[in-house]
Amino acid sequence: MKRLLTIALLLCVSFGNLFAQQEGEKIRILFIFDASNSMNAQWQNSSKIGVARELMLQTLDSLATLENVELALRLYGHQTKIMPGEQDCSDTELVIEFDEAEANSTRIKNVLRGLVCKGTTPIALSLEQAGNMDFPECDNCRNVIILITDGIEACDGDPCAVSKALKSKGIKLKPFVIGVGLDTSYLGQFQCVGEFLSADTEDSFKSVLGYVISQAVNNTTVQVNLNDIKGRAKETDVTMTFFNQKTGAFVDNFMHTMNVRQVPDTISLNPIYTYKLVVNTVPPVELEDIKLTPGTHNVIEVDAPQGYLDLRVQGSPNQRLEMKCIVRKKDEMQTIYAQNLNTKQKLLVGTYDLEVLTLPRLYLEDVKITQSLSSKIVVPQSGYLTIKKRDGPCQIFVLRDGKQEWVCDVEDSFTPQTIALLPGDYLVSFRAESSISTANTIQKKIMIAPGYEEKMNL
Structure with missing residues (x-):
């Protein structure tokens, strides 16, 4: 007990x-x-x-x-x-x-x-x-x-x-x-x-x-309306956190719920405080200086329109992958969420920039999240490059639009290494540790296709 x-x-x-x-x-x-x-x-x-x-x-x-x-x-x-x-x-x-x-x-x-x-x-x-x-x-x-x-x-x-x-x-x-x-x-x-x-x-x-x-x-009651893009109290199923605005102290958590009449359910709060409300959407919505009228039913209006970001990998759309996609607000550097591929996540309505942590990185800009709809993004299926090599520095570059861009370094290891790469043309640059001449640099080009494995010995 x-x-x-x-x-x-x-x-x-x-x-x-x-x-x-x-x-x-x-x-x-x-x-x-x-x-x-x-x-x-x-x-x-x-x-x-x-x-x-x-x-x-x-x-x-x-x-x-x-x-x-x-x-x-x-x-x-x-x-x-x-x-x-x-x-x-x-x-x-x-x-x-x-x-x-x-x-x-x-x-x-x-x-x-x-x-x-x-x-x-x-x-x-x-x-x-x-x-x-x-x-x-x-x-x-x-x-x-x-x-x-x-x-x-x-x-x-x-x-x-x-x-x-x-x-x-x-x-x-x-x-x-x-x-x-x-x-x-x-x-x-x-x-x-x-x-x-x-x-x-x-x-x-x-x-x-x-x-x-x-x-x-307590006869002071509160209803929190989480409003969609049209100002209707239709959003729900998200935790609301109340803080004492003056001290910053946590007061309570409530999971927003629609009652049997399909309107936001009523909660009770002490009217002596001024509150800060954090609605834990992605990203969160904050509302400050909330003052309640004692002895009445108070309604708090919060704009929280949401849609969905649906990330799928071509060829394996239902297989859960641990690879992440960094989600940022348009033209902002702060990461607001790291979403696994082949998952769906609710986001506030708006425009986002995505960075998919593939090799090489896949950048998607101006992705729009629309009220109650799913914005589906299909990521190309990776292929695989298995490299078996001697000791020595080794780097992989992607070739596209006439340019060469660094992708990753390959670790020193006698054990073959398999690296997942987006489909495309690549160049591998290698020099054996035993060689003391730059002229002994080995360069090999290779094409990676979705879902296929290529092997290279260096």
């Missing part, structure tokens, strides 16, 4: 930094926790209930340090053991009523430690009773329900109808679904209730639970 201890510390820091609310507002969080029999199933290195309980205990430790936060706990499936053909669809209970987080966190932890999962899954009834009975009257409260479950409604209730009734009472639902073994076709049953977040590993459970809690205690 050493890794889980680390998680607890991270959650503690995260919640403390993210906590922000309107002056005098009280946040009331009701956990509805699944204690049905299915939670006993094996998951990762433990069971669903084991992992969920451990992370909940650590989350409660973090919440205990926050002011103006009240907690409560409702369980379902914990009282009546499920039997073949029989299930208790009234098995739901508010076991810990609302009280300050510092006191109730300990009470809830004690209940979870002794919890035995037994029964069925009456989600609709649990939500209905939560809305009608669990929240006392309050003039300045933000009410949040966090539903943690590994299953769907099992008692013919209608969570969607209940959700509408609760929202009319000002109760904000934050369902969290442990998606282990949960068919994604059931997604619609939770979308109508609130925000659905699925977790299929222990680590993703940790991340999603942290996100849900931060959303519950």
